[in-house]
Amino acid sequence: MMNDREKKIHDKADAIRSDAHLAKQQFDHHKHDFDQLPYDNTDTYESDLADLRHELKLMLSLLSESKFDEIVHIIANPSKLMGLNLLIGFVRGIGFCLAILIIVLIILTSLSDVLFVR
Numbered sequence: 798m799m800n801d802r803e804k805k806i807h808d809k810a811d812a813i814r815s816d817a818h819l820a821k822q823q824f825d826h827h828k829h830d831f832d833q834l835p836y837d838n839t840d841t842y843e844s845d846l847a848d849l850r851h852e853l854k855l856m857l858s859l860l861s862e863s864k865f866d867e868i869v870h871i872i873a874n875p876s877k878l879m880g881l882n883l884l885i886g887f888v889r890g891i892g893f894c895l896a897i898l899i900i901v902l903i904i905l906t907s908l909s910d911v912l913f914v915r
Contacts, residue, residue: 860866871878 871881
C-alpha cells in the first residue's frame with residue numbers, strides 16, 4: 798500500500814531517470830534469484846553484513862539530513878515548484894526595488910545639502 802506522497806512520485810515516472818527505472822525493473826525481475834543464494838554463515842559474511850548495515854545507516858542519515866525526499870516531492874509536483882519559484886522571484890524583486898530606493902534616497906539626501914546651501 799502506497800501513501801499519497803509515494804503515489805504522486807510513482808505517477809511522475811518522467812521525473813525519474815530512465816536508467817534508474819530500468820535498473821528497478823531488472824532488480825524486480827531477478828529478485829527471486831537472490832533468495833536462492835546459499836546462506837554461508839562464516840565470519841567474513843557476518844563482518845561484511847555488519848559493514849553493510851553500518852554503510853546503510855550512514856547513507857540513511859545522510860539522506861535524512863539532506864531532505865532528499867522533500868526535494869523529490871517538490872520536483873514531482875510542478876505546480877508547487879512553479880509557485881515556489883514565483884514567490885522567490887517576487888521577494889527578490891521587492892528586495893531589489895527597496896535597495897534601489899535606499900540608494901536613491903541616500904544620493905538625494907547628500908545632494909540636497911549641496912543644492913540648498915546657497
